[in-house]
Amino acid sequence: MADPGFGIYVHIPFCKHRCHYCDFNTYEGQDDLHASYADALVKEVRRWDGPTRSATSVFFGGGTPTLLPSHQLGLVLQAVRDRHGLSEDAEVTAEANPETVDEAYFTALLEAGFNRVSVGVQSLVPKVLVGLGRTHPPEVALRALDAAHRAGFDDVNADLIYGSPWEEDEDWVRSLEGVIDSGVAHVSAYALTVEEGTPLATLVRSGRTPGVDPDIQARRHDIASQLLGAAGFARYEISNWSRPGRASRHNVLYWSAGEYLGFGAGAHAHVEGERWWSTRLPRDFIAAVQADSSTTAGSERLDDDARAGEALMLGLRLRTGVDLDGFSKRFGASPLSKRTGTLDRLREVGLLELSGSRLRLSDRGTLLANEALCELL
Amino acid sequence: MDQAHQRAIAVIAHIDHGKSTLSDRLLQLTGTVSDRDMREQFLDRMDLERERGITIKAAAVRMRYAAPDGAEYQINLIDTPGHVDFGYEVSRSLAACDGVLLLVDAAQGIEAQTLTNLYLAVDAGLEIIPVLNKIDLPAAQPERYAQELASLIGCDPADIFRISAKTGEGVDELLEAIVSKVPPPKGDPDAPLRALVFDSVYDAYRGVIAYVRVVDGRLQRRQAIRLMVADFAADADEIGIMAPDAQVVESLETGEVGYVIAGIKEVALAKVGDTITSADRPAGKPLPGYREPKPMVFAGIYPIEGDDFPELRDALDKLKLNDAALVFEPESSTALGFGFRCGFLGLLHMEIVRERLEREFDLELIATAPSVGYEIELMGAQKQIVRNPTDMPDPSKIEAVYEPYVSVMVVTPSEFVGTVMQLCQERRGELKEMHYLSTERVEIRYHMPLGEIIFDFFDQLKSRTKGYASLDYEPVGMYPSNLVRVDLLLNQQPVDAFSTIVHRDKAYDYGKTMTERLRKLIPRQMFDVPIQAAIGSRVIARETVKAKRKDVLAKCYGGDITRKRKLLEQQKKGKKKMKQIGAVEVPQGAFIDALRVDADLDAGAKS
Ligand SMILES: Nc1nc2c(ncn2[C@@H]2O[C@H](COP(=O)(O)OP(=O)(O)OP(=O)(O)O)[C@@H](O)[C@H]2O)c(=O)[nH]1
Ligand code: SF4
Ligand SMILES: [Mg+2]
Numbered sequence: 001m002a003d004p005g006f007g008i009y010v011h012i013p014f015c016k017h018r019c020h021y022c023d024f025n026t027y028e029g030q031d032d033l034h035a036s037y038a039d040a041l042v043k044e045v046r047r048w049d050g051p052t053r054s055a056t057s058v059f060f061g062g063g064t065p066t067l068l069p070s071h072q073l074g075l076v077l078q079a080v081r082d083r084h085g086l087s088e089d090a091e092v093t094a095e096a097n098p099e100t101v102d103e104a105y106f107t108a109l110l111e112a113g114f115n116r117v118s119v120g121v122q123s124l125v126p127k128v129l130v131g132l133g134r135t136h137p138p139e140v141a142l143r144a145l146d147a148a149h150r151a152g153f154d155d156v157n158a159d160l161i162y163g164s165p166w167e168e169d170e171d172w173v174r175s176l177e178g179v180i181d182s183g184v185a186h187v188s189a190y191a192l193t194v195e196e197g198t199p200l201a202t203l204v205r206s207g208r209t210p211g212v213d214p215d216i217q218a219r220r221h222d223i224a225s226q227l228l229g230a231a232g233f234a235r236y237e238i239s240n241w242s243r244p245g246r247a248s249r250h251n252v253l254y255w256s257a258g259e260y261l262g263f264g265a266g267a268h269a270h271v272e273g274e275r276w277w278s279t280r281l282p283r284d285f286i287a288a289v290q291a292d293s294s295t296t297a298g299s300e301r302l303d304d305d306a307r308a309g310e311a312l313m314l315g316l317r318l319r320t321g322v323d324l325d326g327f328s329k330r331f332g333a334s335p336l337s338k339r340t341g342t343l344d345r346l347r348e349v350g351l352l353e354l355s356g357s358r359l360r361l362s363d364r365g366t367l368l369a370n371e372a373l374c375e376l377l
Numbered sequence: 378m379d380q381a382h383q384r385a386i387a388v389i390a391h392i393d394h395g396k397s398t399l400s401d402r403l404l405q406l407t408g409t410v411s412d413r414d415m416r417e418q419f420l421d422r423m424d425l426e427r428e429r430g431i432t433i434k435a436a437a438v439r440m441r442y443a444a445p446d447g448a449e450y451q452i453n454l455i456d457t458p459g460h461v462d463f464g465y466e467v468s469r470s471l472a473a474c475d476g477v478l479l480l481v482d483a484a485q486g487i488e489a490q491t492l493t494n495l496y497l498a499v500d501a502g503l504e505i506i507p508v509l510n511k512i513d514l515p516a517a518q519p520e521r522y523a524q525e526l527a528s529l530i531g532c533d534p535a536d537i538f539r540i541s542a543k544t545g546e547g548v549d550e551l552l553e554a555i556v557s558k559v560p561p562p563k564g565d566p567d568a569p570l571r572a573l574v575f576d577s578v579y580d581a582y583r584g585v586i587a588y589v590r591v592v593d594g595r596l597q598r599r600q601a602i603r604l605m606v607a608d609f610a611a612d613a614d615e616i617g618i619m620a621p622d623a624q625v626v627e628s629l630e631t632g633e634v635g636y637v638i639a640g641i642k643e644v645a646l647a648k649v650g651d652t653i654t655s656a657d658r659p660a661g662k663p664l665p666g667y668r669e670p671k672p673m674v675f676a677g678i679y680p681i682e683g684d685d686f687p688e689l690r691d692a693l694d695k696l697k698l699n700d701a702a703l704v705f706e707p708e709s710s711t712a713l714g715f716g717f718r719c720g721f722l723g724l725l726h727m728e729i730v731r732e733r734l735e736r737e738f739d740l741e742l743i744a745t746a747p748s749v750g751y752e753i754e755l756m757g758a759q760k761q762i763v764r765n766p767t768d769m770p771d772p773s774k775i776e777a778v779y780e781p782y783v784s785v786m787v788v789t790p791s792e793f794v795g796t797v798m799q800l801c802q803e804r805r806g807e808l809k810e811m812h813y814l815s816t817e818r819v820e821i822r823y824h825m826p827l828g829e830i831i832f833d834f835f836d837q838l839k840s841r842t843k844g845y846a847s848l849d850y851e852p853v854g855m856y857p858s859n860l861v862r863v864d865l866l867l868n869q870q871p872v873d874a875f876s877t878i879v880h881r882d883k884a885y886d887y888g889k890t891m892t893e894r895l896r897k898l899i900p901r902q903m904f905d906v907p908i909q910a911a912i913g914s915r916v917i918a919r920e921t922v923k924a925k926r927k928d929v930l931a932k933c934y935g936g937d938i939t940r941k942r943k944l945l946e947q948q949k950k951g952k953k954k955m956k957q958i959g960a961v962e963v964p965q966g967a968f969i970d971a972l973r974v975d976a977d978l979d980a981g982a983k984s
Contacts, residue, residue: 009936
């Protein structure tokens with residue numbers, strides 16, 4: 001397996017409004033914390049005293065990173081550059097909420113060193129946006145994509161959500177066509193998941209909103225593959241499509257079981273089989289940094305076999321799958337030999353396929369990945 | 378006590394008409410139980426009896442009664458259960474009596490078990506004292522029901538006692554009537570000992586306690602005795618009476634009722650109906666015994682946790698010590714694992730056994746749908762008993778199938794006659810007799826398969842007659858029927874727990890109900906799973922669980938791989954718990970749920 005690089009994730013845990021389906025670590029109504037949080041991030045990035053190296057990808061995710069003024073994002077990125085370094089061709093992404101950005105904002109991001117933006121479009125159909133609890137109309141999302149392009153970003157991603165109970169097939173087609181026409185280089189299309197503890201889950205449980213139908217979601221996934229494929233996009237991961245050469249390095253890093261540091265409230269890191277994460281509440285995070293104490297809230301170290309299992313679980317999500325020769329070099333022969341029976345059976349039932357030394361999910365297996373992946377852990 | 382001053386009676390009635398409550402009053406009036414120690418339904422001592430408010434086991438008690446004439450009498454009283462499942466308790470109690478108090482609820486009137494028990498008492502040649510109870514109730518109609526009762530037993534309405542067991546009104550007079558109307562025991566005190574065992578209970582410390590009535594002769598402490606039918610010798614270590622607690626005595630005289638402990642380790646050696654005689658001076662002939670209670674209803678009982686199988690076996694062994702009617706043998710099922718095919722007197726008995734197993738032995742259990750026992754005549758005249766539908770041979774090998782029939786008695790207000798007849802007809806009943814007990818009350822008799830009765834017949838009867846009709850039945854033998862076995866197949870694999878034997882006309886309904894039910898309970902698999910109902914190789918109903926199309930986590934949030942892995946680990950754990958039926962993964966709970974909803978849905982399937 002080629003070196004997948006080294007990543008840095010920066011978390012901005014604030015949103016203007018919480019969307020109905022969202023269970024991310026994000027908070028509304030904490031505007032008073034934004035500035036001190038940005039300061040804390042800068043300090044946290046700079047005070048890192050563990051091993052590090054030049055990042056091949058940096059990802060500012062949220063929440064809504066673009067809720068912070070662009071210069072604050074710039075200061076954090078500068079801290080990353082100073083303390084860890086950026087490789088020459090590093091991919092530097094910021095997630096953007098359509099409501100918080102305009103061309104000037106994007107220009108500022110570009111000047112600060114960002115070279116990729118991911119815009120939360122979710123849908124281009126008003127009733128679907130309303131159902132999801134998004135507070136912007138479709139035009140605002142399209143304008144944001146346009147502004148990013150005009151500011152000079154080549155790598156623009158549109159995030160979409162499909163299979164919500166308010167959506168019909170034609171709505172989904174409309175959303176897909178809209179983002180394709182906008183000229184984006186990358187599309188992430190996620191099936192709506194009803195997560196425990198979200199307002200959506202409450203609505204569904206009380207029967208006021210129908211739940212999601214996995215059969216419909218499967219059909220919508222097929223629709224996405226068709227339309228995006230026809231428009232020159234290729235699917236490189238279960239939920240991600242890109243124009244040639246425009247796959248997200250940071251995204252691929254995760255699926256390659258690569259290494260990354262994470263900064264910010266609730267951010268996750270992974271280095272050499274050790275995974276750890278920071279305290280979730282912004283207030284706690286700021287306080288810890290200010291007090292010069294650790295922000296780490298938990299960690300886990302996997303044994304070799306569990307690491308190998310996890311690498312399979314992640315790697316098989318990629319369209320290219322897992323190169324078994326490379327895998328054996330990385331983890332030794334025993335994880336594979338231990339799983340021979342399971343792998344054979346999963347191939348027999350048609351969830352996995354092997355071509356040469358590459359093992360990957362079949363077309364059918366792509367949407368049934370959990371069935372296969374859970375058995376390989 | 379001398380025979381002339383002894384009386385032995387049983388209280389008999391339809392369920393809930395107040396037998397145990399009347400017994401309370403009698404115990405109090407005779408000073409057998411002090412007011413301080415009294416509690417409602419004093420003789421219902423088992424936990425289950427107290428909780429359900431019903432009598433399950435007959436209880437005998439001795440009372441002393443100082444009559445107004447100055448003489449002292451000994452009254453042996455047996456409180457009997459009213460429910461049809463425990464009818465045999467009544468018949469054996471009657472063998473230890475010379476008279477009965479026939480109780481009728483003055484707000485309900487005559488019901489099915491009133492008739493059954495009355496006929497039993499008449500057949501046994503006992504003096505019958507008719508009593509209307511609950512006259513304190515505002516809804517009581519003593520005049521009207523006195524008429525009914527009088528014409529039934531052929532007496533004058535004025536001769537019928539009217540009491541309230543609750544307030545005690547009229548119970549004094551009743552007590553006097555017991556003495557004046559019921560004849561003293563007729564046995565011969567000088568003849569060789571003959572004592573009838575009318576109940577037999579196992580006690581972990583003392584062995585078998587046999588409850589007996591001395592019919593002839595005398596039973597003494599330390600006497601060498603012999604159980605005539607079992608042909609087993611023992612020594613009467615302890616003799617006693619219940620008053621109401623056990624009280625040791627030196628002897629039981631002719632006519633007296635009491636208990637014997639003789640170091641017997643198995644209930645089977647001192648069976649109900651056996652005769653105890655003296656080893657030194659044996660009687661020539663045992664007393665006429667009773668027909669042993671035969672299990673009529675069968676069901677598989679399985680531990681929900683497969684590991685509990687040995688505990689279930691021990692628990693059944695222990696219950697069996699005290700419950701001669703319970704039978705069981707081990708069986709195994711692909712769907713449910715290892716368990717026992719158990720035989721019961723009826724549905725209430727089944728429910729009670731199950732509840733005791735769960736409660737007293739801390740087991741979690743699931744039962745298959747109850748069925749009756751069938752007799753199969755194979756080609757070439759061989760016979761085979763089938764108590765588990767899966768044991769039924771292939772249809773091609775079967776000459777004829779016999780199923781148990783019962784004589785069903787329904788007592789109903791006349792306005793529901795049509796409704797009742799329709800229900801009985803739907804259940805393959807054949808009208809035998811219809812008899813007006815009064816202008817408003819009818820006794821209807823049907824010849825009907827027992828299998829139809831245990832299929833929620835009682836609930837249907839109650840709901841269709843607004844609760845007014847009552848039911849009793851007794852077995853009348855095996856009769857041939859057009860019966861078939863319906864199998865349920867999951868992806869072509871039979872699921873044994875759902876095989877059932879039904880009348881051919883009802884096979885389709887059963888198949889359709891069960892395939893639909895299973896379709897809802899079997900989770901979607903990686904492939905289409907057909908669920909079929911079949912008679913032999915002929916499919917009569919079919920449903921499909923469509924293959925699942927999508928099961929994938931959409932995204933990974935902010936590098937949180939740990940959470941993703943944990944979700945998949947959960948899923949893996951869930952899979953491990955699945956039961957594999959062929960290639961189909963079925964959650965343990967699915968079969969159990971399918972069996973659990975049985976009662977609700979059968980109603981729909983049948984009507
Ligand atoms: N009002 C009133 N209620 C009574 C009277 N006698 C009994 N009951 C009530 O009727 C119900 C049934 O009484 P039980 O004495 O348990 O009846 P049972 O005939 O022994 O019932 P089984 O043993 O189950 O057949 C109880 O709730 C009693 O309190 C009575 O004279 N008046
Ligand atoms: S904008 Fe994104 S992070 Fe914020 S609430 Fe909505 S879905 Fe969640
Ligand atoms: Mg009672």
